[in-house]
Amino acid sequence: MSYYQPAARTQNYKYAIRNIAVEAQKVEAAGRKVTYLNIGDPILYGFQPPQVMIDATAKAMRDGLNGYAPSVGILAARQAIADEANVRGIRTSVDDVIITSGASEAADLIFTALLEAGDEVLVPSPGYPLYSAITAKLGAVEIKYRQNPKDDWQPDADELRSLITPRTKLLVIINPNNPTGALYSKETLESLLQVAREHHLIVIADEVYHKLIYDGVHVPMATLAGNDLPVFTMESLSKNYLAPGWRVGWMTMTNAHLIADLKAAIRKLADARLCSPLAPQHAVAPALQMNAGYLAPTMQRLRDQRDITFEKINSIQGMNCTKPQGAFYVMAQVDLQQGELGTDEEFVLALLREKAVLFVHGSGFGTVATDGFFRIVFLPDVETLRDVYGRVADFTASYREARLVTVK
Template identity: 55%
Template structure:
């Protein structure tokens, strides 16, 4: 037998790993409602027509070659204009276009971390970050999001967790998996901690266009004038309903002491050649025409309202109302001695409904959390919550 590398042992991504169990249920001839992955296209949502047309045109007009490693000038200028409209002032040199925000996170952390370093990571987390740190021989250093405070972080907890090897803090706002949105005061406190301890701020703002109320200020805007590098990650995957196009980017702010890391990230970007050119061609159209967003947000808000009402109506189940995106972290208060994963798998086998267990996002397996992606149409969601209620009643 060939032996896989040690570092893959801790390399997990529960959102997709759990699909094997769902496939086994389907192999028995039963249908599964997949509420595990945040892919709007799976649930019938389609990108704006203007965007699909721009993509087809890009391919037809011959934009099928390699692109510059950091992205085309036109794509980076479009990102600069979009940031400027939100009070963040950049130059195209501060932008790297990537294959989704995922690749940007991978390139940045690969350029930054030595084995043994740690990264302050929210718990629950989006598991991309723990997977990357595991791959690099670094480690996640969890700070807690508190459900009693609407799943927001506690600055004192973060301060207490900092070690001599802490290099960066990941801040996911708006948040996946919890749907929370942090306000400007809290964000300023987090920036101050990062400045004091010389940490790189990794601001994952993939959901910044999908808040039900006013969006929070971008981290890069709040950090203006501070001595703290902020790397912002964004993508079109969710806001423009094109996760399969793999188009994202990172931007650098407050780069005065960050030039060497930027140069190292650029070397990594060059080795992987480039992100897909047709999607880069489409970026200016996508960022200039966002008329679909109010309708999309209304649809998500409706699903969030149904979800919160029906989950909290089930005896022994609770959730905090999300304020953005399409995720909620539910909790079953009595696991009856099971782990959260065993609960989610039993629910799947009994009802054909697939959630992801909270421990897949770093939570304690005995705390009873599970994440739901509430993207399907309202009627499907009502059926799902009726099945969940039934399952819990009959346990």
């Protein structure tokens, strides 16, 4: 045994989306080019942030704004965030906005400020693995509430209610959802909020994809909070504004008067980590004040890519998916005969090694490994996607056939 052991808290700190890329690098080392459909980074597929944002960031740097920012973020950005939130019906104020290094850091600050070891956090399953990772790091306990694939991946408030214990502190809601692309209706959100209200939970509304909607209307969770429920809304420049590498995100608090001590604790933590990058904070106000049309070409492209994904996946024998209403993910399912044909991860890795296409297995997001779910990122252009789904169809037929014969 080495003298230099990592802390036990890192043992369950997993992030399948990047962990699985190690396997793809091995395939590349053997001289094959992998098509990566594992990570939700629009820049890898030809998208770029709007020019006005790039200009504002570059100007800030050229103007010498290269120092630290205030730990809660610059006032102009926080004011713009509060104003834009108010326009959408989210009650918050400039004092209740904290700018962070992506929504990821916002989650880390809130969880760290709130949770004791053994406290419980309700997270959607499947769901974005960041929440499970932070929960594990803190020695808290994640309790998964299900989103039902047979009901377009909607959650059920009664099931949520049945999972609550005296240790439950937080309810995480991701809308639109990663990895399923589901958009929750106002009624669904209200039913979930009612559970939070009954049990004095704090709500984390992860809305980092709220502008990327194909069908239906996004209802901001905080607009339904009334006066008696604390809600943290989390957003960022990463997805809605196509600038994931800038690491600028934020939390806005609604009903902050109910959580004054927690807010002070979060600010204390924010002080010690200094600040999120200054120059791109100067792009926040111009970004939030852009005409909504800035996203139209992006949405047109994404819609076409979603539609081809839905059509092609459902045309493959033994495979299916629901149609996502938001974000840029599809949770597809391959029939592995309740595990007789292996696990989701085995399927994904075999596909990678055989056809050089990388997806992420559903169990990396919390689904049962033998259920055969895997997540597709449909950011590549239609031509690339057609080619990918052709390879997936060939592979799936031979994979299932070979294994079905072995099983018999």
